[in-house]
Amino acid sequence: MTSRAVRLQAPKTLRQSTFDLVKRSMLDGEYLSGQILSANSLAAELGISNSPVREALMDLTSLGLVEVVRNRGFRVRQMTEQDRQEVLEMRRIVEVSTMERLTERGVSDDELTIADGLAHDFVSLLREERVRDHLDADHRFHMYLIGLLGNSRISQTVENLRDQTRICGAFVDIPLDTLQTCADEHLDLIDALRSRDRLLVRSLMERQLEFAAARGALTHGGGDAAAPLAVPLRADTATIPR
Amino acid sequence: MTSRAVRLQAPKTLRQSTFDLVKRSMLDGEYLSGQILSANSLAAELGISNSPVREALMDLTSLGLVEVVRNRGFRVRQMTEQDRQEVLEMRRIVEVSTMERLTERGVSDDELTIADGLAHDFVSLLREERVRDHLDADHRFHMYLIGLLGNSRISQTVENLRDQTRICGAFVDIPLDTLQTCADEHLDLIDALRSRDRLLVRSLMERQLEFAAARGALTHGGGDAAAPLAVPLRADTATIPR
Numbered sequence: 001m002t003s004r005a006v007r008l009q010a011p012k013t014l015r016q017s018t019f020d021l022v023k024r025s026m027l028d029g030e031y032l033s034g035q036i037l038s039a040n041s042l043a044a045e046l047g048i049s050n051s052p053v054r055e056a057l058m059d060l061t062s063l064g065l066v067e068v069v070r071n072r073g074f075r076v077r078q079m080t081e082q083d084r085q086e087v088l089e090m091r092r093i094v095e096v097s098t099m100e101r102l103t104e105r106g107v108s109d110d111e112l113t114i115a116d117g118l119a120h121d122f123v124s125l126l127r128e129e130r131v132r133d134h135l136d137a138d139h140r141f142h143m144y145l146i147g148l149l150g151n152s153r154i155s156q157t158v159e160n161l162r163d164q165t166r167i168c169g170a171f172v173d174i175p176l177d178t179l180q181t182c183a184d185e186h187l188d189l190i191d192a193l194r195s196r197d198r199l200l201v202r203s204l205m206e207r208q209l210e211f212a213a214a215r216g217a218l219t220h221g222g223g224d225a226a227a228p229l230a231v232p233l234r235a236d237t238a239t240i241p242r
Numbered sequence: 243m244t245s246r247a248v249r250l251q252a253p254k255t256l257r258q259s260t261f262d263l264v265k266r267s268m269l270d271g272e273y274l275s276g277q278i279l280s281a282n283s284l285a286a287e288l289g290i291s292n293s294p295v296r297e298a299l300m301d302l303t304s305l306g307l308v309e310v311v312r313n314r315g316f317r318v319r320q321m322t323e324q325d326r327q328e329v330l331e332m333r334r335i336v337e338v339s340t341m342e343r344l345t346e347r348g349v350s351d352d353e354l355t356i357a358d359g360l361a362h363d364f365v366s367l368l369r370e371e372r373v374r375d376h377l378d379a380d381h382r383f384h385m386y387l388i389g390l391l392g393n394s395r396i397s398q399t400v401e402n403l404r405d406q407t408r409i410c411g412a413f414v415d416i417p418l419d420t421l422q423t424c425a426d427e428h429l430d431l432i433d434a435l436r437s438r439d440r441l442l443v444r445s446l447m448e449r450q451l452e453f454a455a456a457r458g459a460l461t462h463g464g465g466d467a468a469a470p471l472a473v474p475l476r477a478d479t480a481t482i483p484r
Contacts, residue, residue, distance in 0.1 A: 087395065090393065093343075093396070094332075097339055098335065101331075149331075151327075151328045151332065153328045153329065153332050154331070157399065
């Protein structure tokens with residue numbers, strides 16, 4: 001117990017590394033929607049013990065990215081049309097309002113410089129056609145701005161919603177011209193924040209989300225049979241697979 | 243494993259009952275802020291095994307209502323001033339926007355009748371001076387309206403934020419005249435939804451939240467030293483106490 005507790009206090013724990021690795025693979029589309037992940041196989045593959053892997057998978061379960069399948073292990077969450085709509089509706093509410101609040105609060109010149117740097121990282125990656133790195137650059141840009149509000153609950157909620165949008169590589173094959181539009185909008189957003197134009201900030205954020213919605217519908221087929229109800233995020237009737 | 247799995251599929255599992263009981267005690271102020279809860283003692287008290295109790299406490303941990311304390315057990319979350327501000331800011335964003343969306347969608351006569359019934363339950367309980375039941379009636383009224391949007395993620399988020407507001411009985415000793423104002427506002431909110439007056443719905447919801455903010459500041463002292471940063475809700479560096 002003591003040695004494990006000490007190890008878990010280290011800068012990046014095995015649990016955290018496994019969490020990051022599995023999440024990365026999901027966002028990159030290396031794991032398929034509905035794919036079963038076995039904690040034991042994953043632990044063997046990584047050459048580590050089962051416990052941190054199981055804990056990492058439980059963390060992903062509580063974030064709604066994987067689900068527990070009794071006696072089988074963990075399954076990469078299959079997002080139904082209902083799930084996708086819920087995530088987007090909540091993103092519209094939280095992300096748009098957060099950016100409006102940020103506009104009201106005002107963004108300092110130093111903060112705008114950092115945001116501008118992040119927006120230009122996105123542009124550079126675009127030139128190099130590194131699509132996956134892009135999505136991360138886009139994520140960093142938006143999360144930086146949201147983080148300026150200093151509300152850890154809002155930041156975590158948005159991060160989780162964005163991960164749910166990107167699950168199973170929904171966005172890895174975005175056409176480059178679409179990304180160019182996105183890059184331009186990032187720069188426009190910085191200008192709108194600088195001039196504290198709340199309505200423009202709002203409409204730019206709404207456009208970014210409309211794009212995510214359209215892309216999601218394309219990737220997920222849009223018309224697939226909606227499940228009767230989304231599975232609640234809190235897995236309170238699930239057993240923890242050993 | 244099989245018998246446990248079957249038991250967990252039953253209508254209300256021991257894990258769920260324990261979860262509800264501990265949450266209830268927290269909201270009623272029977273557990274103090276910062277109080278240590280031992281899974282073993284709680285299990286002995288309830289005459290059940292440790293596992294469902296530990297699982298229920300882990301569920302409460304992932305909701306940010308209790309936190310894991312290494313080698314000691316679980317501690318009832320101490321909400322700092324920063325936590326309180328974060329919860330209220332997020333409630334303002336999510337609850338107000340949700341009610342605005344609901345106004346745009348429109349609420350049917352049948353739905354308004356149900357909401358009206360719930361608002362009148364609140365009024366009846368007020369007459370009987372049953373303060374604790376009230377808070378539940380208030381919760382049911384708002385959660386019913388939010389639920390009409392049919393977005394399980396929004397409903398769960400709001401439920402959790404409201405629980406965090408009420409943690410440690412912050413609201414159990416509300417003066418009756420304040421509750422009367424709250425009761426009147428519920429009826430006004432129904433009228434505003436009926437006439438689809440989005441601005442009025444917005445201002446009524448904002449007033450309900452201002453009241454929660456003022457009450458919270460009163461109960462929590464308001465001026466206590468803000469912690470440097472709120473502990474993230476995801477307890478990803480914690481060990482699970484056995």
